[in-house]
Amino acid sequence: MILMKDITRDGDPVLRKEAAKVSFPLSEEDQKLADDMMEYLKVSQDPELCKKYGLRAGVGLAAPQVGVSKMMAAVLVPAEEGAKSPFTDVIINPVIISHSVQSGALTEGEGCLSVDKEVPGFVPRHDRITLRYQDTKGETHKVRLKNYPAIVCQHEIDHLHGILFYDHINKDNPYEVSDDTIMFE
8 A cells, every 4th residue: 555655756767758659458566556546535535544544635646656757646536525426446558638728726736646745826727628548447537527526637737747746836926927817615
């Protein structure tokens, strides 16, 4: 099981690299990585288990965050208030094929399992995206995501391209966003 000690921290070069495409069928190693990343998210979202293992709760975990420079991320957006369209899958070789002009951001800003300090500021992202990716069986999916699930997927896809969330924050005015930005709790 992946624990906090296994999470790659900000400053490690793997977090700033362009990840390699994943080939199919998945190797045993890649399948285990996919399963382990999803297991981390499930365990981290269970308050009791999260405390037991000393985890930080997460809704997404990209392979570079566990030291593996491959185009793979697990996403587990629970069906709760605010997440009207939950999204759960391991996304492999993901590509955003279209996106809205409208931007969205989280009112509390974003956090990251790889970034131990709080970085204040709004992270503007696309409010809606169309995502193409492969699942662990190699099947291609095309999904439309909006609001919180879209933000989570963009955060994880950024990891696959060596980008961290705070790279998007306006350095001069961290809480400045365009007037038409939709803000989410």
